[in-house]
Amino acid sequence: MNNYKSFEVRDWLEDLKFQRWVYHGESDDFWQNFLRDNPLQVANIELAKETLLSVRGEQDLISEKEVKYRVARILEAIPNEEKEPFLPWWSGNWLRVAAIFLVMTGFGMVFFKGKNFSAQFLPLSSTGIRDNQKPQMLEVVNKTSTIRLVNLPDGSSVILKKNARISYPKQFDKDKREVSMTGEAFFEVVKNPEQPFLVYTGSMVTKVKGTSFSIRANDEDEEVKLVVKTGIVEVSANDPDRIKAHKEIRKIVLKPNEQVTFNRKSLSMVTKMVAQPVLIDLSVEKQDFEFKRTPLNEVFAALEKTYGLTIRFDKAAVSNCTITAKLGDEPVTEKLEMICAVVNAKFESRNGVISVTSGGCE
Incomplete structure (x- = not known):
């Protein structure tokens, strides 16, 4: 045996x-x-x-x-x-x-030259992450009527809904990745157990090591809600003074299809199972990224719709390229890297537009 x-x-x-x-x-x-x-x-x-x-x-x-x-x-x-x-x-x-x-069918030479996406950053007023020795901080606010994709320094991706904002350092610390946000957003976090990812939403902090989840944390709401799509998430209060006065406050670990409702005033947390991990009505919450002999142009169309991207490519060059695969909760850059790496292609981003060049598939 x-x-x-x-x-x-x-x-x-x-x-x-x-x-x-x-x-x-x-x-x-x-x-x-x-x-x-x-x-x-x-x-x-x-x-x-x-x-x-x-x-x-x-x-x-x-x-x-x-x-x-x-x-x-x-x-x-x-x-x-x-x-x-x-x-x-x-x-x-x-x-x-x-x-x-x-x-995948139709693959050729492999390229690993994908570039990171760029974003327009606004000046940061305050982040709530550190009290002193603050690193250089960046802030992105979605002032459009559609979703906005933000790529973080580690490659993690965040989809912001209208009026949502996220603040983060230009470069993460070696031992942790910290961001703060308000509004409604969906996260796909690069897996790195040695560098936990922390999301601060006022008096609630969310700790993950690599997963995907949705958060609704509007400033005017008394409650913050979070739903896990994949992976494991740890939620706890982020108010040291009040935590001392509430000994019953605890950390809660959430698994896929579990939701927590966090009350900002009482610091209480209520969890429940949900049939689908849909909280803020984004297509990425429902998308499973499963493809069965799917033409490459349709795969790109799905990514455009899900992440609010514009992907330009030569339709004739990829006309014979089809994909059978199940992608997971990787950030969008990793999804593009994996796809392009096996269909004789490479991509780059400029002014928010993804340009894909391909040698075609036999």
């Missing part, structure tokens, strides 16, 4: 019994018990499971021989970390990218 307790992600990908569970649900009781008894393996198993599902995509069931071939292709693409350090832009998502590479 395999020594599953010492398995690495590579081992899980190659294990036939594990593959049969992922694809067909075989021996489910065994695997559920294993996950319960071996919590240290959960992260490896989830990554391997997600990768195997990406290999198959949502296409018809494929043979075990084909699975073995595709997994072998992925393992060939994985860097040998013992021989050479490897810190690519996707930082920890390389297995999923390799899997997506294999399930």
Whole structure:
């Protein structure tokens, strides 16, 4: 019997019994018990499971021989970390990218030259993040009648609704990422457990390590609401003096499809499950980014609608490019990088417009 307790992600990908569970649900009781008894393996198993599902995509069931071939292709693409350090832009998502590479049709040379988006910043009056030694701060206010995308220094993305604003440092601290915001916004946070992401909304603070969620924190409202789409979020009060007087105040951990309502006056928090993680009526809250043999121009159209982008590309050049993949809660820049990296393309942003150049797909 395999020594599953010492398995690495590579081992899980190659294990036939594990593959049969992922694809067909075989021996489910065994695997559920294993996950319960071996919590240290959960992260490896989830990554391997997600990768195997990406290999198959949502296409018809494929043979075990084909699975073995595709997994072998992925393992060939994985860097040998013992021989050479490897810190690519996707930082920890390389297995999923390799899997997506294999399930997309029409791919050629790979480019990794995507540029960060630019934004127009307004002068900052106050942020509420630090009391002294404030770093250089930036503020973005959405004064338009539509949504506005903001890309943060770490690559995380925020979609601001009308009149929402966000303040953040030009460069995040090494040990944490702090922003403050008011209004209604949707966050997709780059995963980095070593550098927690903190969102301050008045007397409430939200702590995440990489996830997606919506916040409604209008200045005139007595309550702040937050709904989690993916990942795990920790919510607590951010008022030291009042916290001392309210010993019952606690931190609350939220999982996907859970909502918290935070009362600014009493500092109380009420949680509930929701059928869908929709709080501020944005399309990104409902979008799952699943594509099945989808033409590339339709994929770009979905990103334009979801993030309020303008994407320019040569329709003739990408006419033969189709994609079968399931993207996750990555910020929009990572989604574009992953897509362009496997269809012989690259992109850049200028004056709020994304320009994609592609050599086409065979």
